[in-house]
Amino acid sequence: MNWWLKKFLYRLAHLIMGVVIKRIKVPEPELLTGVGSIKKLPAQLKKSNVRRILIVTDKGISGLGLTSGLIGALENMGIFVTVFDSVQANPTIQNIEDGLEIYSRSRCEGIIAFGGGSPIDCAKLIGARVSNPERSSLQMRGGFKIPKKLPPLYAVPTTAGTGSECTLAAVVTDPENREKFSVASSRIVPLSATLDPELMTSLPPHITAHTGMDALTHAVEAYIGKIGTPYTDSQAEKAVKIIFEDLETVFKDGKDLQRRSNMALASYCAGLAFTRALVGYVHAIAHNLGGLYGTPHGKANAIVLPYILEFSREACQLRLARLAVVAGLGDGSEPKNELSFRFIEKIKVMNVDMCIPSKVDELKKEDIPLIAQRALREGNPGYPVPKLMNQRDCENILMRLLP
Ligand SMILES: NC(=O)c1ccc[n+]([C@@H]2O[C@H](COP(=O)([O-])OP(=O)(O)OC[C@H]3O[C@@H](n4cnc5c(N)ncnc54)[C@H](O)[C@@H]3O)[C@@H](O)[C@H]2O)c1
Ligand SMILES: [Fe+2]
Numbered sequence: 303m304n305w306w307l308k309k310f311l312y313r314l315a316h317l318i319m320g321v322v323i324k325r326i327k328v329p330e331p332e333l334l335t336g337v338g339s340i341k342k343l344p345a346q347l348k349k350s351n352v353r354r355i356l357i358v359t360d361k362g363i364s365g366l367g368l369t370s371g372l373i374g375a376l377e378n379m380g381i382f383v384t385v386f387d388s389v390q391a392n393p394t395i396q397n398i399e400d401g402l403e404i405y406s407r408s409r410c411e412g413i414i415a416f417g418g419g420s421p422i423d424c425a426k427l428i429g430a431r432v433s434n435p436e437r438s439s440l441q442m443r444g445g446f447k448i449p450k451k452l453p454p455l456y457a458v459p460t461t462a463g464t465g466s467e468c469t470l471a472a473v474v475t476d477p478e479n480r481e482k483f484s485v486a487s488s489r490i491v492p493l494s495a496t497l498d499p500e501l502m503t504s505l506p507p508h509i510t511a512h513t514g515m516d517a518l519t520h521a522v523e524a525y526i527g528k529i530g531t532p533y534t535d536s537q538a539e540k541a542v543k544i545i546f547e548d549l550e551t552v553f554k555d556g557k558d559l560q561r562r563s564n565m566a567l568a569s570y571c572a573g574l575a576f577t578r579a580l581v582g583y584v585h586a587i588a589h590n591l592g593g594l595y596g597t598p599h600g601k602a603n604a605i606v607l608p609y610i611l612e613f614s615r616e617a618c619q620l621r622l623a624r625l626a627v628v629a630g631l632g633d634g635s636e637p638k639n640e641l642s643f644r645f646i647e648k649i650k651v652m653n654v655d656m657c658i659p660s661k662v663d664e665l666k667k668e669d670i671p672l673i674a675q676r677a678l679r680e681g682n683p684g685y686p687v688p689k690l691m692n693q694r695d696c697e698n699i700l701m702r703l704l705p
Contacts, residue, residue: 316529340500352412430485456492508656515549518545
């Protein structure tokens with residue numbers, strides 16, 4: 303099919319997506335925030351009458367003892383706790399099946415997702431499989447394929463981050479095809495999100511940087527996309543402002559509780575924005591680098607973001623100029639094109655300052671056609687991007703990412 307006709311059809315699809323998404327009621331989790339807010343979580347479970355709970359986390363987090371205070375408090379209240387801590391970064395279908403088995407064996411009645419996006423996404427799908435055992439994770443791929451309500455699900459993010467604590471998405475790796483896929487449903491939005499900065503002070507600088515840039519990418523892609531609303535714009539602006547003010551400081555001083563708290567909120571707001579306004583090609587490419595090479599999600603986004611912004615700049619100049627002002631890079635009196643360039647340049651500088659490379663070391667030239675093909679299958683027409691890209695455009699960008 304001719305590219306112009308394809309473009310027309312993609313834009314038509316975006317128009318329909320915009321109308322449909324505005325009509326969907328996206329639930330929002332109850333928010334517990336601030337130092338020590340984790341202590342309020344057991345009372346929530348008690349309220350829902352959950353007597354046996356599965357904590358889904360990973361070995362890094364359980365090894366640091368981050369879950370022990372919560373486990374003690376739950377047990378003191380007479381709640382029986384089982385821990386599943388075998389979630390891998392970029393969680394796999396098998397992780398979900400293993401968690402499901404432990405949930406069933408321990409006769410659990412609810413789930414606490416405790417960790418970064420990987421444990422939270424894994425927990426979402428364990429919950430989805432518990433209440434919809436006849437559907438495999440792969441059969442839930444795509445939008446709105448989870449017919450039955452999940453058991454009570456509570457999220458405790460320890461990165462800031464993915465925003466998964468408030469989004470209707472979960473991203474899973476299918477190791478057989480070395481591909482990541484997304485599941486989207488309003489049923490997987492957690493009941494509550496606990497943003498306790500004390501759980502984030504142990505994040506090493508590089509993970510702080512990667513996850514913070516993931517949050518920035520959510521906000522920016524939601525903001526420059528075609529289906530944003532005044533609500534998603536305001537959440538994205540709030541996130542961008544905080545990230546530009548605080549991320550680099552918290553990268554240098556991980557113990558700064560106020561800024562950790564701010565970053566947790568920024569990640570949450572960016573989640574609220576992109577769960578309605580969606581993301582764009584940065585994510586489409588990052589997911590495929592993650593699926594093929596295991597590249598950490600935030601790191602992949604951070605590297606790819608400036609390239610896609612340069613590609614899209616003219617089509618979203620006013621929006622980028624507005625973000626530059628929100629980020630404190632100008633007062634709005636400057637020419638819009640200059641502001642839009644400043645915004646992109648500043649992202650590059652942030653990457654350099656936080657030791658994030660500008661190339662993808664693991665990228666292989668022979669994989670580029672496949673990565674571009676998969677990224678465009680995800681992005682066209684899945685993401686309402688400001689400027690559409692075809693196979694050649696995408697391959698050209700990937701060539702520039704070669705080490
Ligand atoms: N569902 C969504 O809406 C959504 C959005 C964006 C990304 N994602 C997915 O989320 C995953 C990435 O999540 P992530 O970036 O949060 O990383 P992650 O969950 O994979 O964690 C990365 C590493 O950080 C460690 N870690 C986490 N918290 C820590 C803490 N407080 N102290 C010390 N170490 C800590 C973990 O042990 C792990 O080794 C990817 O699979 C990505 O595709 C999901
Ligand atoms: Fe992301």
